[in-house]
Amino acid sequence: MKWINRIIMAILTVFVVASLTFFLVRLMPGSPVQVMYLELIQKGIPANQAMNQVNIILNVIPNEPLFQQYIHWLGQIIHGDMGQSIQQTGVPVIRLIFNALPWTLITVAIGLLISFFIGVLLGVLSAFVRERWTSSLIDNIGSVAHAIPQFVTAVALLYIFSVLVHWFPSSGAYSIEVFPGFNGPFIMSFLYHMALPVFTYVLTGFGAWTLQMKASTVSVLKEDFMMAARLRGLKQNTIMGYLGSNSILPLFTGLMLSLGAMFGGSVFIEGTYAFPGIGNLLATAINTRDYPVMQGCFILTTATIIFANLIADFAYTKLDPRITD
Amino acid sequence: STNGKASGDKKASGTITYAGGWATNGVTNPFGSNNIIQNDLSYVPLAWYKYTEDFDYWKVLADSWEMSDDGKTFTVKINPKAKWSDGSALTANDVYVTFELQCLTGAAEGWGLSKINVVDDHTVQFQRDPKTLYSKVMFERQILNNVAILPGKIYEKYIPDNLWTLVKDWGGDKESQATKDATAKLTEYAKKAQSVNLNPKDLIFDGPWELVRTSSSQQLYQKNPNYLYADNVNAGKVVAINQTTNDVTWRALKNGELDYAGVGYSKVVYDQVMKVHKNSYIAAPMSQGMALYFNENISPFDNVKVRQALAYAIDRTAAQKIGEPIGALESGKINGLYKTVAEQWLSKDQLDSLEAYDPNPDKVTELLKSAGFNKTDKGWMVPNGKPFKFNVTVPNLSDWVAGIDAITNQLRKQGIQAQTSVVDTTTWTQEVPLGKYSIYANWDGGSDINPSQAFNQLYITDNNYSVTPSGKLKNTATSPDQRQEAIPETINVPSLGKVKPMELTLQLLGDLSQEEKKGLVYKLAKTTNYYMPFIPIWWQAAGRTISTQRWEWPDITNKPELENQYTYHTPFVVFQTLGLMKQK
Amino acid sequence: MRLVWKVLKRRPSRLVGVAFLLLFTLMAIFGNLIYSHALNVDPNNIYAAPSWKHILGTDYAGRDVWEQIVRGSTNVLWVAALAACFTMALGTIIGLAAGYLGRVVDAILMRITDLFLTIPSVALLLILAVTLGMSNMVVLALLLSLTSWGGLARAIRSMVLSFRERSFVEVSRGLGLGRWHILLHDILPNLMPFVWTHLMLAITGAIYGEVGLFFLGVVPFKANNWGVMMNFATGSSGAMYSTQSFMFLAAPILAIVLLQTGIVLCVDAVNELADPRLRSSH
Amino acid sequence: MENVLDVQNLSIEFPTETGVVRAVKNVSFQIKKGESLGIVGESGSGKSTVAFGLFNSVPDPGRISSGSVRFLDGRNFLKVNTEERRRFYWEHISMVFQASQNTLNPLLRIRRQVDDIAEAHQFNKKKLRQKAQSLFEMMYLDTDRVMNAYPHELSGGMKQRVSIGLALLLDPEIVVLDEPTTALDVISQGSVLKILNGIRKELNISLLFITHDISVISEVVDSVMVMYAGQVIERGPVNQVMSSPTHPYTLGLIRSIPPLVGDVKNTKGISGSAVQLDLLPKGCPFYSRCDMRMTKCSEIPPPWVTLDNNVSVACHLAKNEGGDKNDRTQEHFKTI
Amino acid sequence: MIELKNISKQFDIKGKGHKKKRTFVAVNQVNLTWKRGEFISIVGESGCGKSTLAKIIAGLISPSEGSLLLDEVENKINTQAQRARWAKVVQVVPQDPYASLNPVRKIRSSMGDALLYHKMAKRNELDHKIEEMLDLVGLNSKETLNKYPHQLSGGQRQRLVIARALSLDPDFLIADESVSMMDVSLRVGVLDYFKKIASERELGLLFITHDFRIARYISFDGKIAVMYLGNIVEFGDTQEVLSHPLHPYTQSLISAVPLIAGKERRIEEVIPKSFEVGKVYADRQQCPFADRCPFARTDCYEQKPLLKTYNGNGSSSTHQVACHYAEARELIENV
Ligand SMILES: Nc1ncnc2c1ncn2[C@@H]1O[C@H](COP(=O)(O)OP(=O)(O)OP(=O)(O)O)[C@@H](O)[C@H]1O
Ligand SMILES: Nc1ncnc2c1ncn2[C@@H]1O[C@H](COP(=O)(O)OP(=O)(O)OP(=O)(O)O)[C@@H](O)[C@H]1O
Ligand SMILES: [Mg+2]
């Protein structure tokens, strides 16, 4: 019951965000209709005719009041239709998104997992050696890595690994010469292309985990049950298990939340590496005022975050017996 | 099905990788508005224009062609050996449908195409509307060179039965209901034909390579064994990389990934790229540049003297060094024409009679003073005592920004409160015609090396007028502010007297003798040189980079027809067809 | 002052941090005074090597890189500081209101906060930046804060909720003190260490957002900004591709890294200074 | 009877930024088989630290600076290697913690925690679970429910009893109880004390019972040791110490307990504040709060004197023979 | 004089999982009269509603039912003004002296706040006032005023809290477990302060504790109320209740107090059937202690006993008990 409520709430939130962005993107200066309309007029087509043509080409009714457009859009979205791209006439937004999403999702997920893993390791390490210089070194590295903007790291990595030494490719998600699908060459090519984006996610991501894990571990280490476990003569493995499970648990919610942040960061990272994911799609859409695509990216990202949160909460109740719901 | 067809072909084992793609996630539809197929590679036109002298072509799909003396019919014979990639013959119907498609978008009507007749399987007759302002030469070039032949089978179904009636209506009175309806109908059909998404496997090709696969950043092509000149083609594969931003292409070039790229450079990158992988640079001419435009509705830029003073104040060469250091041509004498075109159309004396506007501080002072300006210790003041403000709006194309920045810096040093404002390109596109900016950077020149097009752009289109197919001028401005150039109908040019630039341009567009045209061009050039509706800063570099690491490219010294291919076509398509490229 | 020094001295990393921060602050304050004239474009001195005249060399237009960094710092730091202050104000006020003004207000404010937390902030920032055109620093700062107050508001709210149950608040209520009095005198001072620490982190966030916007190049710009420098260095000017132009690429990157490092290293010092419990427990 | 535990001169220090805190100083005591010893002292007097010292696992950053701890096997436990130490724990010495609510892993069911102990000490899991169940039953717990419960599902008193049960799981020779009742309600506390008393007698194990509330102790222990500022200041059979305390501090502790019957007039707290390790004089640590202090007390550390009634005490006032000491306790008795 | 008339407080407990919301009665139908100068101790196990009752009296939470009378005038505490006025009548000293001082404010501002707020002191005479207050509780104002709470010892903190409560010059003082966090040796000192100050100022003192020893010590000449699950189950003069407890719950509480060897001796013990405090919800009509009572009979489960005066052998008429089968016992005697 509670979960059904939450799911309904989540869907509602996505809807509200979608509606808000509907109006927001249309407030941007330079509407695509205007651009095309003026282009046509300059070609010598009379005003009303030009409007007509824009109407046909762009799949929008020009001069339609915003609210009417919204009602229109509502009708579409209820049928699960996100509309068609304005700039790439005739291409459904869904298709653009599904072309871009896998790349982002996979790189973000791998980046997240690796950074989480490294962060947790370093955090535990730092907690164990606390009050010593290694610990403060780890902490400082963690917080600095966390504070350096993603695009700075991305540019630096690009410079080093793609420009100075040509270890990694300069753009794209895979080489066109391999056949996309579940085959060795394709996977290798993909891994090769995603190395730098993933590396960037890891470098900018692990710091936060290190700090959180350290804080969490330090507080668990202070807990009486850790001392108790030691005095009970439990094996070192068991004790580390106690420590690990108790200190990682609070990080789970953050794990899912950071998925959203990383989706946001993809705008910078994918831009820098010319990696054809959601971030790139969004940046292009913003540049060309491709409203439906912008909205599509927005809705998708928001939905991903919201549902990731939902899953995190759900998993949390399963993992932590203290939360009974 | 298309996979591996050429795999046995020993000769065609090489791969050409080039940066040329622009589309991102578009449709595979060679007629589509976001087509991802590099049409040059997969679809060829009837003939390739050499861009040297009128009437000089390489035959591609066409065997022969002829323009009737009265200029009303143009007959083309198709090479009977021409085939589609699936082995079927390429016939007159394919050509017919291809040009019908052109009518849907209103393009063909613009050139004066009024009807097409299929004479036999390999002969097509094009009818030209004699009233049109489009010259015979241009008409011929459109038919032969500018349109790639698409498969008729695929597009037939998008052509309305009453196409030619609609085309006729389209050319009628602009205000009539029939014209409006026809336009609407045509656009609707065009849209259908353009937005359909075709699977590469269902497509057939008549060019040297067929599309195999696309990703969001690359396309893969494979040799078409049924291409008319397949024997000459020795590149088994072509990989096209999307040219989203220059730096992606630079990196690829620096990494030795590319055989060919058309990309601009900054000096440092140029030096680096040319050092490696046997890259070399071919400075292809291009008739586009960057210029400063004035909104002559806004004081003090309505004053010719102020504009001239600014021309004297700006060191264009210095700006170009910063904004477009590699491959760019100097703007030369300010006359509205591309430098080489001007040299071709104007005599040396005529050229010399034009003012050069080399940087000259004395002239600046003189002109501004005579315009009522005052120089104080705070810089120049306009006649009403306020500071002279020079605020240029630039779209965020970074080379432009850098160049304009250099100019504002120059002006500031001369006591003018100059400033650069950068807006994003979309906003800029929208706001320029609305007359929002007093000074702005914009593209310079028509899209053709034909002077008529250049002046058409400058004096008619940019002035918010348009030429109707029947040769009349029509004001398209929707508000007074929109007439941003606001060039008066009559300009009093010293040594020429009263000149009506718009009328002259209109005449230039028609069928005239070369001599008559040259006379008009001189008048217009002189007018431009005096009236200064814009200040050209540089001509854009259209340089191409080739790598001779894997391929040997043809020698272009003293072969302007080959050199021109770097500007107007994807050069290796032509070179491969002509059998001029060798693999290393 | 003695206290500040004492706290800083405790860890060398803090001193390093403060040194960086001080350097940039001085740059930001005095930069515009030293370099009051317009940047000098010099086509004959493009990508000059570092020299006494140009400490960090020159850029693609022959302009002094060091000068740009200094001018950039004014913009970057002002906007960041302003944005961080706005974020703090917004987050704190909303958090306090949600935590203290009863359930209805809480429910409404928290829904809004959740909404802002779930909307991908970078995307929102991009769209808003293009929409508003970012005509001046205040607008830009407001914008940056608009996308970043959510986390703080939520944290403040939960802290208020927990402080509300604390004994000393109960005592104050028992002493008959008014709600607002308690909020301002009992609860707020307890939040201040957190708010101060968060302020520092908000500055790093604002720098990230601001520089990032300019780096992406989707927004109009007039001012000198490290993001614009990076955009040009990685983009059109191609500074990335030659050792000759290395300084133009490296300078803004280094500036950002050093500034962020400085702030981060100061965070724990600020934390200690703001919290009397931490200060004297040593 | 032999000593199950023999502690000699145990000293424990905590290095801090302001200096070294000597939390435990030269503490020596022995516990015989089946005997139970109580340690009483104020907060901060070093009781818990002694307990952790027995396990050779003083919390960070503490270190054992000197002394020896010997169990039945006679080896110095402080020199035993880690693995052997691990095996020794719980099988020979176990502990019930001060805040034993928090000594159970919150993420695991009690059952699993029993299993973990079985695994660590290579016991049969099934048998050990049965053992645990029988122990829980002894403690008036609903065994099935408790075994399958997560710690947070149990009340404080229940968790405390579970902890005691777990401490007895491997039949250790000695169980250390660090304030096992402080956090409990009156009735729960009463029940726990009763259970402990019962088990002690039934299983004949030794107890080390630590508390700051001297009233809690008298029913459970045989002898008592009073600590102040890390030092033992009085030690002896519980009845002797309770009825005739020798050290002024012990006396003060007893006097601060309000009686349940009779007059309350003589109830009196100890003046001054609780143990402050950084303000100790050279001599007697209790000097500043003692109302019978003499000048020499601040200078000369009081000698360790064993009195007739088996009570040992570190106080300048204490004398092995002579009447005035007896007079004083006598007088004190009257006041109670 | 403060009178509680049928005061009840219910909390809605959120249902877990599918279970419905339940109403939990924290304080049930409590009647109590508390005169100026009178010392009353309230004893009971954790969770029995002692603090809730204290908060109701202090006006910190409003009762669900019943009324609060001050000098026979019904008193409502809804507005800020009423709360401020009531604050000068009743003050609470909370359990944890550390948590009840604002950790980030100096003692001076913590102490001065209320005085300024109620305009009982002007800003310029504030220091003087605070010094007076601190002198009263035996603290050196010079040493303490500029310190933060964590720089003071537990005993000092507790005295500060008392001083602060007294700063409004209330007529009644409630001490909620005020010494349970302190060391045994320091407790008596603080208790003495309470006693001394309350008698000097003729304050009514309501002392909440779970320890009978402390209850007896503080209200030696006063009264004791024993609470169980929100109900007052026994009420009477301290000596009387302790020497002859009537309710089985009181008896088992007293039985559980550890005795000091050589000073006290147990004569008889009453041990409850279970060591866990049960839960009683609003809908049950039974003796709340029935589930644990070793003497419970059938009607204990059916009918809820009311608090009434016990007229058994030799008891004074003030001794009240809520038990169907109340029986006086003597459990402990002096050695
Ligand atoms: N981690 C530590 N760092 C520094 N000093 C410590 C540490 N742990 C304990 N101490 C010091 O050791 C002394 C003894 O502490 P211990 O916990 O043994 O006291 P205790 O008698 O058990 O007190 P309580 O009754 O409060 O449990 C204390 O004064 C304390 O200051
Ligand atoms: N705000 C509240 N919401 C729900 N239940 C509450 C609330 N406050 C108290 N209770 C419940 O009311 C009961 C009585 O609580 P109260 O704090 O008065 O007990 P207490 O006798 O003071 O206990 P302790 O000795 O532990 O302080 C407890 O079971 C508690 O869980
Ligand atoms: Mg302890």
Ligand SMILES: [Mg+2]
């Ligand atoms: Mg309570």
